[in-house]
Amino acid sequence: MKKWFIGKxxxxxxxxxxxxxxxxxxxxxxxxxxxxxKQTSIIEKQSHLSVMPYxxxxxxxxxDKDFITLTLNNYGVGPAIIQEMKISYKGEIYExxxxxxxxxxxxxxxxxxxxxxxxxxxxxxxxxxxxxxxxKFGGSGERYIKTEKFLRKLERNEFDYEIxxxxxxxxxxxxxxxxxxxxxx
Numbered sequence: 704m705k706k707w708f709i710g711k712x713x714x715x716x717x718x719x720x721x722x723x724x725x726x727x728x729x730x731x732x733x734x735x736x737x738x739x740x741k742q743t744s745i746i747e748k749q750s751h752l753s754v755m756p757y758x759x760x761x762x763x764x765x766x767d768k769d770f771i772t773l774t775l776n777n778y779g780v781g782p783a784i785i786q787e788m789k790i791s792y793k794g795e796i797y798e799x800x801x802x803x804x805x806x807x808x809x810x811x812x813x814x815x816x817x818x819x820x821x822x823x824x825x826x827x828x829x830x831x832x833x834x835x836x837x838x839k840f841g842g843s844g845e846r847y848i849k850t851e852k853f854l855r856k857l858e859r860n861e862f863d864y865e866i867x868x869x870x871x872x873x874x875x876x877x878x879x880x881x882x883x884x885x886x887x888x
Contacts, residue, residue, distance in 0.1 A: 751872050754781030756831065757885060758868055758878050770818060770841030771850050773801060776834045785827040786875065787867040793860050800824065801837040815853045816842040823866070
């Protein structure tokens with residue numbers, strides 16, 4: 704578009720110094736916004752990982768003192784909050800913890816001695832680097848041997864467990880006997 708101004712023709716220029724400065728400022732602002740969004744994402748991820756629980760069930764054998772323990776350990780850096788506990792045995796699902804499962808009728812004839820047990824109920828929080836003894840078996844040399852046989856019997860009869868737990872940020876994981884590593888849900 705041409706304008707006539709006091710006898711001379713003046714052209715409208717798009718790339719005026721004001722527009723260059725304005726567009727540069729807009730570009731820098733958008734770039735800053737993208738960097739800020741990326742940093743926020745990284746900080747959020749780091750925050751979730753800084754409280755990540757890592758549950759693992761271990762079987763401990765102590766033949767010198769004649770006992771065997773099943774222990775739920777939290778090797779993570781944050782508390783693990785139990786949401787659900789299931790046991791699978793011979794194709795049946797039992798929504799109970801180990802101690803209650805071992806007291807069901809079909810185990811009474813195995814004559815194993817449960818020396819101690821602790822429930823693993825919904826809402827239980829296991830602190831970071833802590834453990835909870837689920838069941839402690841044994842009591843004598845004979846009972847220790849019976850307990851070993853009993854645990855092998857469980858293995859042969861498709862024994863499995865599933866524990867679903869979460870962090871304080873409600874990130875959820877599942878551990879099973881059939882998997883060594885917690886699975887993020």
